Amino acid sequence: MKNELLLSAAILPMCGMAGEAIAASPAKGAPKEKQRPNIVLFLVDDMGWQDTSLPFWTQRTHYNDTYHTPNMERLAAQGKMFTQAYACSISSPTRVSLFTGMNAARHRVTSWTLRKNTTHEQPDSVMIYPEWNVNGICQEPGIERTTQVTTLAQVLKENGYQTIHCGKAHFGANDTPGADPLTMGFEVNIAGHAAGSPASYYGKNNFGNKPDGKSPLAAVPGLEKYHGTDTFLSEALTLEAMKALDSAQQKDEPFFLYMAHYAIHTPIQPDYRFYQKYLDKGLPPVEAAYATLIEGMDKSLGDLMDYLERNHLTENTVILFMSDNGGLAAHTRAGELHTQNYPLNSGKGSAYEGGVREPMIVSWPGVVAPDTKCGDYLMIEDFYPTILEIAGVQKYTTVQKRDGISFMPLLTGKGKVKDRDIYWHYPHSWGPSGPGIGATCSIRSGDWKLVYYFADGKRELFNIPEDISEKNDVAIKNPRIVKKLAQKLSNYLRSVDAQRPTLRATGKLAPWPDEIKD
Template structure:
């Protein structure tokens, strides 16, 4: 009898061991979901066949993004999701949960300890010593924000953390330049620079090109000399990394951060001919091919999840880091590529900060649902931690973000919460809303304050999505309300403010300006 019992115990153990080998453990109800954040560079609100407005536009009919359409049908579409106007501030907010006014990485980073030339050469404004070195996971790095990065918390909670594509978190030679230092276990092609040297494998993605060496994409040597586009190479490597996660039977966090659709605008030969055939401007045809190549990558990731039978336990988030490029390097008329939104990348207007956002969480998000509730990029940090089931986490930084998980199940958030943008810097090009500014949105109303001349713009976004009518004179009470909210916030977080170059005096806060006019 004793031998029989031992034999049964052995068979039970053997059966259990075999059962575990059938697949990863991340498909059970008590196991954290896999999380994929599909993050696109410079993609505008209108660079898609998915309409994020109340109606379709000519741009929605121009671009072909069938996999975004697929994701929208399977999940939730956010029509009023916001980032910052340029890339590094957004990416640091994403990784820290902090607003740019607090973390002070307010412009794009590259060289250590160095302000941008367009800032040092400005005629009238002296810009603050912002955190040009970006995000740092360790204390003591000058001109950087020390914070607990999002992937570090995910890694500590047992997630296999994968970085694929553009990093642009920290300046060259600083800890934040390497995604591995931020808690990623795998780094595919990420470094300090925010654009690729080349999208072409035949050009080694910029490696060996003297004029593009600072932008040369690292770590993809196996594709050098081959006829492959950068978007495709990153996608193939990301799939291999997900294979590793499944082999390790660990839930994974994939940060799929494509360089596309950032400049240099280069043709993805897999898709560009159809746009040439339409008679499009050559630059715009190439741009459209970049968009479609990005969308193909999204489809490849979705197909991978289906093929591995892990879609039901995987959350997909889709977002862009700033508004679509329109002021420079595009074909056609400047500042029109995001219409009906005004302006584009680098601008405080809606075209510079409003982003296409989609979320699919099986069992949580209702297929084909839409929300017009407002959120901002720092909200991703607490939201992803909550998705991962990570509670009572400790960070060295104070969080500004608010979880948007209630929105995913159809609930409303607090519409009285103001959103803030702070850009005490100079981007370079000119155009509507472009320049050193701070702004806030509360409900339907948005106030923008420009440091160069202390002028302000007040818009009712619900009634005037194109920001065509400045209501400062017609709505003085609302202007004062938002100016006070914005000024109080800037003081609270000790936001850096430009100064006058001739006198060295700090530019006044917006409520101080209105006080001087007795508004």
């Protein structure tokens, strides 16, 4: 718990095939090599749905008037906003799903990773938590408590893309292969390692690195040239990303840049380039600092967009903007906790919308219509097949079975994504308490969302379009819907051999949602 506060704060597999990954040429009819688009995947850490001046709701809120993200607005004007984009409620599960196409229940990296063979969970009086994959993922076989996978970066690399990692990795625990992006299909790694947060955002503090060599695990590696300077971490990453793109342009191959910012994760340290104006707005110091992390991230987005324009790359580059989980609301923040993602309930770590609904934008000139919105829901594992389809890679095999479905029809406006349900699974204790936080599993099916609590068997039902704040549990009024969704959720979790806590009172595994008697 202490470490987490310091460091952070049934869909069947589509095209899932077992076997070694192979390099496959683009399918017949796909764009020629030089025409294949560059891809920038811009992932923000702990950014809530409302942590932007760009409203993803049907109306503006005071948060949209507090934060300043002109480059998100600029990107949205060039592309499409997705108002119901979902991820996991915390970082590592999301990042693993993103790079494997697997739902968290399947890959079993269901909580955050850091130290080898070590879980952060504290003993619980009600439940014994399952032995999950605390070491994350890797591409090598036989590594204990990991899931062996073929990563998105690996498939792209084998199909002619230059793969660049910049920023936060958090795929695998320290001293395991998955901790190093260079073993995960990336040819370039800038500042990525096991930890999920920086020890410091300040170059003047060496980003947490100690002169005596006794640095904490969260010390950001590989940015020594900025040590002792006033360079903020988000700026240093952006500068290094552009240098990597300079090198990429020397080759006759498209690039895949995974721009994975540490911001806006704790520690909430002010970026002094923007701090005073938020203090002048009357924000408490921690909230002013939080706002600067957001604006510094947005400046990075704008700098990369400017780079693409200067180098005449905009027309052939796809930019996908996403966050890994909801905004922090359970601790550290000023004011009443669990309200920082209004109108969504709760935040990071929660099964409620505040923990899992993310700001998402996609720009693809000539393909995605500018200044448009999409209200269809999608899940983080859908990025895997979508990005490969964008890249023209249609024939590939992976070690893992996959759950994601391409949302290409939502980008192009041609065709439809078939109706389906999406699932969340978090059979753990995150640490902090709050609404929707705990050992849970959930399903979104059409307008309905069912949340199930392993500890006591409670089932909550919400109609999301009618009750976006999830304040009105209508389970008692709709027993048939509860039964139907509980069965769907349970059947999916059984199909992927999902893990469950053990109840101390009975010594047995907690019931599945459809095993609860009304």
